[in-house]
Amino acid sequence: MISAYRLIDPLSPYRALCRHFALVVQMARRDVVGRYRGSFIGLLWSFFNPLLMLMIYTFVFGIIFNSRWNAQVTGHFEFAIILFAGLNINSMFAECANRAPTLIVENTNFVKKVVFPLEILSWSALGSALFHLLISTVVLLIILLFVKGSLPWTIVLFPIVVACFLPFVAGTIWLLASLGVFLRDLKQATGIITTALMFLAPILYPKEFIPEPYRDWMYLNPLTVIVEASQDVLIWGRPPSWIHLGLYAVLACLFAWLAFAWFERSRKGFADVL
Numbered sequence: 001m002i003s004a005y006r007l008i009d010p011l012s013p014y015r016a017l018c019r020h021f022a023l024v025v026q027m028a029r030r031d032v033v034g035r036y037r038g039s040f041i042g043l044l045w046s047f048f049n050p051l052l053m054l055m056i057y058t059f060v061f062g063i064i065f066n067s068r069w070n071a072q073v074t075g076h077f078e079f080a081i082i083l084f085a086g087l088n089i090n091s092m093f094a095e096c097a098n099r100a101p102t103l104i105v106e107n108t109n110f111v112k113k114v115v116f117p118l119e120i121l122s123w124s125a126l127g128s129a130l131f132h133l134l135i136s137t138v139v140l141l142i143i144l145l146f147v148k149g150s151l152p153w154t155i156v157l158f159p160i161v162v163a164c165f166l167p168f169v170a171g172t173i174w175l176l177a178s179l180g181v182f183l184r185d186l187k188q189a190t191g192i193i194t195t196a197l198m199f200l201a202p203i204l205y206p207k208e209f210i211p212e213p214y215r216d217w218m219y220l221n222p223l224t225v226i227v228e229a230s231q232d233v234l235i236w237g238r239p240p241s242w243i244h245l246g247l248y249a250v251l252a253c254l255f256a257w258l259a260f261a262w263f264e265r266s267r268k269g270f271a272d273v274l
Contacts, residue, residue, distance in 0.1 A: 010253065013119070013170065013260040020120045027120070028127030035128075050136040054084050054143060069206055077147045084140055085234050086203030086227040092133045093169055093223060094194040096125055100173040101180030101187040104270055111270045118267055119260065122173035126166065133162070140234065152237030161229040161240060164249040168222055171256035174263040181270050201227050219244075 009015070017024060036045050058080035069079050103121050110116045137158065145151055180186045198204075201223040207215060218224045225248045229240035 010257045013167075013174075013256050016117060016119045016260075017123050020117050020123075023117075024120050024123045024127060027124035028131065031124060031128040032131050046132060046135045047139065050084075050088075050132075050139045053087075054080060054139065057083050057087075077143070081140065081144055081147065082231060082235055083204065084136075084143075085231050086201065087198075088133055088136045088140065089165070089227050089230050090194075090198045090201065090203055090223060091136070092129045093165075093172070094198070095129045095132065096169050096173050097176060097190055097194050098187070099125055100176035101183075101190055103173065103177040104181050105184075118270075119174070119263060122170055122177060122263075125173055126170055129169070130162075130166075137234070144234070152233070152235075154233040154237050154239060157233045157239060158230065161226060161233060161245065164229075164245050164252060165226045166252075167249070167256035168252035171252070171259035174256070175259040178263045178266045178270075181266075181273050197221055197223050202231075203227055 032046070058077060061083060062077070062079050069082050100122070103125060104111060104118070107118075107121060110118060110121070141151060141155065176186065176190060200218065200221050202218065203223075207218060207224075207228070210218060225241075225244050229245055232238050232240045
């Protein structure tokens with residue numbers, strides 16, 4: 001039976017992570033290695049995939065469509081780098097969200113083990129996505145150094161931006177993982193939603209392209225603040241909006257807590273359904 005303490009304690013999701021951190025790391029590592037097992041170059045694909053995608057973005061958007069971010073950014077590589085910075089955040093979220101609805105269903109052997117902490121499945125999935133975000137960011141910084149000849153000092157703030165994003169992503173996984181046990185069509189709907197969120201965030205275009213009366217509505221998209229903050233610290237060399245980022249972090253932690261409480265309450269029905 002779930003204690004009331006676990007339901008009302010806002011730190012309960014992170015206590016679970018601390019208690020089982022070694023197991024989370026082990027499962028995340030197994031997930032990353034398993035994804036490339038059997039391939040010729042193995043883990044090197046995690047480096048070459050984002051590099052190839054950056055080249056494709058540069059060719060399609062910079063050369064074929066001749067896209068420009070704004071009047072100050074006119075080069076093909078510059079546009080592709082800005083695009084890549086936002087897409088990395090979207091890719092991390094989409095990887096977690098699209099996987100979440102089947103996370104419990106694909107691990108039914110763990111559901112039947114009373115002593116296994118099911119909540120860490122979300123943390124392990126998030127850890128795997130974080131690894132790919134790290135590799136993609138390294139690729140981005142290498143290309144940025146090649147194009148501009150230097151890196152902005154604000155890149156040291158990027159871990160803070162990601163840390164503010166993690167509670168929301170973890171909460172999304174807990175919510176979708178629990179709902180996915182009971183609603184098997186959720187996986188298809190999630191793919192549509194993550195695609196819509198990408199196009200409604202300032203990833204493929206700057207926020208200034210949106211008519212001013214509707215511009216603030218973009219902040220209802222949970223990706224907007226993080227995408228803008230990532231572009232600020234990685235591309236533009238300026239600190240993020242601390243007010244926006246701080247408010248986002250508070251709301252993300254609240255969402256993670258509520259999602260975790262729902263996951264813990266609904267988990268007692270997993271075995272019956274599966």
